[in-house]
Amino acid sequence: MQIKKFPESNLMQNPCLVVSDCNGNIFEIPDVGMAAFTGVKNVVPDETDMIPLPEGSMFFTLPGRAATGYDNSSKKFITITEYANKRVFPVAAFMPPGYVRTLHSAYTELKGAPPLPLYCYTATGWKNDRFYVAGNRIDRRIRHKIADTDFSRIDMQAAALLRRHKGNRLVEHLVNNCVFKYRCPNACNLALVRWECPVPVSKACNAACIGCISSQNKSSGFPSSQHRLDFIPGVEEILDYVVPHIKNAPDPIISFGQGCEGEPLLQAELIEEAIRKIRMSSRRGILNINTNAGIPDALEALCKAGLDSMRVSLNSAQDNFYQAYYRPRNYSFEDVKKSILIAKRYNVWVSLNYLVFPGFTDNPSEIAAFLKLAKDAKIDMIQMRNLNIDPQLLCRKMFFDKLSGNPVGIVKWIEIIKKEIPNVITGYFNPTITTIKASHVYLPKVKLR
Incomplete structure (x- = not known):
């Protein structure tokens, strides 16, 4: 496997730097080029890393930080804190589901800068009267594109759901x-x-992820993104709304394990009972679990009960970096790999929910480890998800500066993945029956209902 270094850029095509003022107004600085952060160093982004800003994206102003741009005259990166007699700040984009970030926003932390909340901070520029971002679309399905849906309709149907149950x-x-x-x-x-x-289903967890979105200690310096479930439901509460959904929804997936809870395998007995009773009511759809897969025996019990698919979250295929981010309690990365092999033995569809972080994911050592894991375990799908966290904070906590080798770039990384393991599906969303049926290579492996 040959891995090229991060490509040199065509400076003539470089978008302008985008900044924000104190009031949140976003504008370009025409005579300064856009810069981006690879996770290792600042670069001028290559055209292959950039796409027009996707519909549904959001912008963030980054407080306590100075914008980094590229001076085309001196051919040097420069730090900008003022423009046109105004205090200015760096700007980053947050893309909608289905897109993966290729480069981080470039900036310099100032003294006393607060940690950034748990979002993805994508490099952003302005060119030809439109915004451009460092991103790549990896799934064209629109399952999470709710911005186009009338929220009054969603609220009305949600209220009706509440009344029915x-x-x-x-x-x-x-x-x-x-x-x-x-x-x-x-x-x-x-x-x-x-x-x-x-x-x-679970209010507890057996990991203490640095970027956990449902539980953070005050010492982290940033809040969790959402409120964690604070009770354990009964099986009848699950069946009450799940059975009507699996009977009536198009391409239904019933997913245990959500961002608003801890680790679902800690409630394996509850899930096992729910799986068996759901299947007594309907054979439609996919029964899925989103998990860290740290409890192999519990996972095997669910496989025996009739689990159809499993999505395993991981930030790295290297034990030391996995441990550093997940900070597991009473399980190891070997347990995760054991669970994957158990699932495959029961013909359960296995997806890796791979948390992509430019500068690490595309490092040669991580690429090699990930490909080995994917090939050894014969996984079915890679779900590429942005690792939502303050990028410079994570680099410090994970000691990424000690990595050997240069990142190849996320676009090149995707090419390598597709070339080295061509039969593995890449995407963003959990697979439905339709997705699985369309992947003819895997049709014999999965119990289709």
């Missing part, structure tokens, strides 16, 4: 917390009776 704590959590407060795409789709149905 009055007294069901889990439905109350999903509607009041996930739909109304956070606009969670899966919870909204539950209200709209389509696709994936979320089933959070």
Whole structure:
């Protein structure tokens, strides 16, 4: 396997630097080029790393930081804190689901800079009267594109769901917390009776991820993105809304393990009972678990009960970097790999929910380790998800500066993945029956209902 270094850029094509003023107004600086951060160093982005800003993206102003741009005259990176007698700040984009970031926003932290909240900070520029971002579309399905849906319709159907399941704590959590407060795409789709149905079950976790979105200690310096489930539902509360969904929704997926909970395998007995009873009511759809896969025996019990697919989250295929980010309690990376092999033995579809971080994911040592894991375990799918966290904070905590070798770039990394393991599906969303049927290579492996 040959790996090229990060490509040199065509400076003539470089977008302009984009900044924000104190009032949140975003504008370009015409005589300064855009810069981006590879996770190792600042670069002028290559055209292959850039795409027009996707619809549904958001912009963030980065406080306590100075914008980094590229001076085309001196051919040097420069730091900008003022422009046209105004204090200015760096700007980053947050792309919608289905896109992976190829480069981080470039900036310099100032003294006392607060940690950034748990989002993805994508390099952004301005060119030919439009915004450009460092991104790559890896899934063209629109399962999480709820911005185009009339929210009054979502709210009306969510309220109706609440009335139909009055007294069901889990439905109350999903509607009041996930739909109304956070606009969670899966919870909204539950209200709209389509696709994936979320089933959070665990209020505890056996990991303490640096970037956990549902639980953070005050010492982290940034809040969790959402409120974690604070009760354990009963099996009847699960069946009450899940069975109607799997019977009536198009391409239904019932997913245990959500961002608003801990580790679902800690409630394996509850999930096992739910799986068996769901299948007594309907053979439609996919029964899935999103998990860290740290409890092999619990996972095997679910496979025996009738689990169809498993999505395993990991930031790295290297034990030391996995341990450093997940900070597991009472399990190891070897347990994760054991669970994957168990699932494959039971013909369960296995996806790796790979948390992509430019500068690390595309480092030669990580590429080699990931390819070995994917080939050895014969995984079915790679779901590429952006690792949402302050990029410079993560680089410090994970000691990425000690990595040997240069990153190849995320675009090149995707090319390598597709070339080295061509039969593995790449995408973003959990697979439906339709997705699995379309992947003819895997059809014999999975129990299709």
